[in-house]
Amino acid sequence: MQKIAESFDIKNAKQTIDEMLDIKHTLLPKLATQYDMKKWCNLVLESTKDILKNR
Numbered sequence: 001m002q003k004i005a006e007s008f009d010i011k012n013a014k015q016t017i018d019e020m021l022d023i024k025h026t027l028l029p030k031l032a033t034q035y036d037m038k039k040w041c042n043l044v045l046e047s048t049k050d051i052l053k054n055r
């Protein structure tokens with residue numbers, strides 16, 4: 001995502017991407033619980049956990 005943002009010269013791209021990831025990892029479990037999609041939620045969070053570690 002960062003490379004795409006840089007190629008389009010999007011200002012504050014890193015900050016925006018970081019905020020999006022934080023929101024996803026905060027709200028996704030709550031939404032998944034509400035809609036009984038916990039397994040799907042865990043798969044999504046697992047697949048993106050390295051992104052959080054590498055920022």
